[in-house]
Amino acid sequence: MAKIIYIESNNKLHTIDVQNGLTVMEGAVQNNITGIDADCGGSMACATCHVYVKEEWFDKLPKKEDGEEDMLDMVFEPKKNSRLSCQLIVSDELDGLIVSTPSKQG
Ligand code: FES
Numbered sequence: 001m002a003k004i005i006y007i008e009s010n011n012k013l014h015t016i017d018v019q020n021g022l023t024v025m026e027g028a029v030q031n032n033i034t035g036i037d038a039d040c041g042g043s044m045a046c047a048t049c050h051v052y053v054k055e056e057w058f059d060k061l062p063k064k065e066d067g068e069e070d071m072l073d074m075v076f077e078p079k080k081n082s083r084l085s086c087q088l089i090v091s092d093e094l095d096g097l098i099v100s101t102p103s104k105q106g
Helices: 024-030 066-072
Strands: 002-007 013-018 050-053 082-084 097-100
Touching: 002 024, 013 024, 066 082
Parallel strands: 002 097
Antiparallel strands: 002 013, 050 082, 050 097
């Protein structure tokens, strides 16, 4: 279990306990976080789960696979701390992770 902090584009903050093994995207969808639609259900085909990871967390996450990088090339306003939340699997190590949703997904 890890506390994941989601910040919506309107700065509304949600602290959610997400079970280990779920993805950061699934934690958002199950708790109706605005801005993470996850249209493809986590198969890395839609990029509607795009989030910005708080800088201090970025290097602690598993590296991106090529497919994730390709999808992130297509998102609106990608940044160097962009990730697909469906590729971030929750574990105790991610306790306190902070992600924010891009304004275009709000
Ligand atoms: S849910 Fe579609 S790419 Fe993540």
